[in-house]
Amino acid sequence: MTAPLWTSDELVKATRGTLHGPAFEITDLVIDSRKVTPGCLFVALPGERVDGHDYVGAALDAGAAAALVSRIPNRLDGNASLLAVEDVLGGLTDIAVASRARSSATVLAVTGSVGKTGTKDSLAAALAVFGSVHASAGNLNNHIGAPLSLSRLPKDADYAVLELGMNHLGEISALTRLVRPDLAIITNVEETHIGHFRDLEQIAEAKSEIFEGLEKDRGLAVLNRDNANFDFCADRAEAAGARIVTFGRSEDADVRLIGADCGPDGSNIVVRVDGRQLVYRIDGIGPHWAFNSVGVLACIQALGLDLDKAAKAIRDVTAKAGRGRQENVAFGDLGLLLIDESYNASPASVAAALEVLSMTKPKGLGRRVAVLGDMLELGERSEILHLNLLAKICGSADLVFTVGPMMEQVGRNLPPVLFGGHGATANDVAAQVTAQLSDGDVVLVKGSLGMAMAPIVGAIRDLAESNRISPPSAAHGG
Missing domain, CATH: 3.40.1190.10 (Mur-like, catalytic domain)
Structure with a gap:
């Protein structure tokens, strides 16, 4: 039997908290009630938009062994195991300190x-x-x-x-x-x-x-x-x-x-x-x-x-979703290659992503397509750092779409033959991108976290589903 990650006695000692309900053992800690696993400790962090205390009941129902709280939520089963502390984030930090010490x-x-x-x-x-x-x-x-x-x-x-x-x-x-x-x-x-x-x-x-x-x-x-x-x-x-x-x-x-x-x-x-x-x-x-x-x-x-x-x-360690993972999307006869860099962006990481795009060979008559969202948190250097990418973009892509005000300026300075379209948000440009993709294309999607580029990635993936549905004329031989 696998030893527990923490026992309730150890957690009470680490946090100087108070145990309500039965003693418990945990195998993990989670801060999102949607990611609860059986036997975990749900850490009920308060936030600007949501308060984890509102989800304690749901977490326990989903199999959490206990919850770390700063107040006792209403309408809980009397047998619920709760570790009460003055401040939940402080309690989590106390557990981390104890973890490092042991x-x-x-x-x-x-x-x-x-x-x-x-x-x-x-x-x-x-x-x-x-x-x-x-x-x-x-x-x-x-x-x-x-x-x-x-x-x-x-x-x-x-x-x-x-x-x-x-x-x-x-x-x-x-x-x-x-x-x-x-x-x-x-x-x-x-x-x-x-x-x-x-x-x-x-x-x-x-x-x-x-x-x-x-x-x-x-x-x-x-x-x-x-x-x-x-x-x-x-x-x-x-x-x-x-x-x-x-x-x-x-x-x-x-x-x-x-x-x-x-x-x-x-x-x-x-x-x-x-x-x-x-x-x-x-x-x-x-x-x-x-x-x-x-x-x-x-x-x-x-x-x-x-x-x-x-x-x-380290040979087989590769990029994860949102961070450069490449995936094939069924589309046409040859398909599309999606380079999903949608999680975040900075001048250095955009340049690196464009380098990958430039070395990736499309299939057939396919093109290299870049969908680029603004790089955020660049302050007064934002405009120049975006425009500094122009040469790299022109040398890497055959078709470019832009998202956000800074990348809009980049688009305006591209040769017209390269510019595919612009949107204020990812949702605004997603349909433009998918409408202009061709069989064999390689598509890079890259932008800062705040630009929420994931809808473009989703729209490209959805092409695989629509590709399975043949038009009536094709079903009857045209």
């Missing part, structure tokens, strides 16, 4: 302007060769997601890989002091969220807060040697007493990328480390996946683990 796992923290989630997933795959691994689910990396991920850490895990994100100064500082990593990696420092910062160096300052959680003179810092803010980040790591391991194309990198042959189905990569060459392959598509894999191997090198085993283990 764990002997080697903890890795991942941050960076782009590439965090892919790096986290690849690290988890690599470390699984050497022991049991716990990793953040999805991109749970903020003031709620990070303590939730840490609270889920099994007491007997050998490794934990946790993603830390931010869009303001001070946010990573709080998270890293909670996580207390043994190793911290900054994948890169780019102009993501630049609207909330003075300049790029201040973003580097925010990312470098991750070193504040390292144990003084005991931690490991893995840094991108090619990044313009390397020296700044290295200074902060050295101030924390961390041993620095670097990766990149630079001759000074400890794990040096010698070559990457990137194609539409993955990359063959050559790195040099400790005077020898290592050759490996990954299925992740695009130069950014190849480069990030070198950062992963730098973490393995820093931990003193076997690089050859790790390189083999």
